Amino acid sequence: MKITRIATYGLELPFKEGAYRCRNRTETGQTNTMVAISTDAGLTGWGEIAPLGAFYSEAFAGGVRAGVAVLAPELLGADPREINKLNRIMDAAMFGQMDARTPIDIALWDLFGQACELPLAECLGGRDGEDVALYRSISQDTPDVMLETARRHLDDGYRRLQVKVGEDPLLDAERLERVASLAGPDVVLYCDANGAWTSHDALRFLDATRSIDYVLEQPCARYGENLIVRRACSKPMVLDESCDSLDALIRIRNDGAADGVTIKMSRFGGITRSRLARDLAVDAGLKVTVECVGGAQIISAAIAHLCLSTPMALRTHTVDFHNWMSVANGEGFPDVVEGRMAAPRAPGLGVRAMQETFGDPLFVVGEDGS
Ligand SMILES: [Mg+2]
DSSP: OOEEEEEEEEEEEEBTTSOEEETTEEESEEEEEEEEEEETTSOEEEEEEOOOTTTSSSOOHHHHHHHHHHHHHHHTTSOTTOHHHHHHHHHHHOSSOHHHHHHHHHHHHHHHHHHHTSBHHHHTTOOOSSOEEBEEEEOSOOHHHHHHHHHHHHHTTOOEEEEEOOSOHHHHHHHHHHHHHHOOTTOEEEEEOTTBBOHHHHHHHHHHTTTSOOEEEOOBSSHHHHHHHHHHOOSOEEESTTOOSHHHHHHHHHHTOOSEEEEEGGGTTSHHHHHHHHHHHHHTTOEEEEEOSOOOHHHHHHHHHHHHTSOTTTBOOBOOGGGGBSSOOEEOOOOOBTTEEOOOOSSBTOOEEOGGGSOSOSEEEETTOO
16 A cells, blocks of 8 residues: 555634633634545545644644655655654654654554544544543633523533643632532543743742642643652642653653653654554553543544553543534544544444535645646
8 A cells, every 4th residue: 555645625613612821821712734645445544633832732733734845755755654754754854843744643643544444543542442531621711600500511521621730829729629519429530731831930820729628730831840849749649741752751750750640642742652652652651641632522522532542451541632623624533422432343443534614735745746
């Protein structure tokens, strides 16, 4: 099997809720990039990435698209099932830029699953259970508004809430208290500062919230600051933004810096290295959250498959980004039921890309392209 054509598409994905605020910045939607890799066997694999503006991670839409334009010609003619080999080709062609590799690597896995006639969860280690719990983020706002947002998510069946904090620690403590006042014993609370606090802020927040049961997520941006917080923290703590490479994950494990890690696919260049990181974290006994930074059904399918193939005892929750968006890009994704997400049963990602709604490709290499 050979790659004959790579087409790149882009969509605007406005948030259903209008605005999303974290790390003290507001975005009203995301700009995604989708890659379709076609072969001489008549199969096409799809991948997606949707950065959150340009402020959240190293990724931004223009950078992703420029990176895909550099990488795509390198892959023409290669066998898409030889995924590690193709990742080495991308390593040789481009230093870093994991975000640009992400939609390509996911599309290769979609092809691999289709070629094996197996859903990706089965290719990535085997489905452990039927579905995974979802969390909903409660965007930064006044404590009253955050309380109402929490109420809506609980009414919709979600049982894991991620309270966005990272501003004044005493205001943040009030936000958590209000949300916690609604949460019964079946609700799990995370407090995610997205690295926006100093260690000083984080220690004040911890002191003000001693009596509440929650998991602390990425209090500070710098690794050393998080180690200071970790030493004073009696709550379970997870690192997200600090877990941005396999090296970082090994350091977190060796330092005992967290009880869990978040593996965001776009930081690891797609499924291949995210799976490696997932397996390493599982072997170290760390709790694992597999997710990404946004997008619609195509990336949600990739997340669902990798998540469901993570041992149930060590996976935490994930996120249904496609339900945050007012635009869809795939059909065949199982409905979210009672705050839980399953993975498609069809081969590969198992979703049909709604190509007819994407407009013309941004650029094409191979066949009818250059
Ligand atoms: Mg986080």
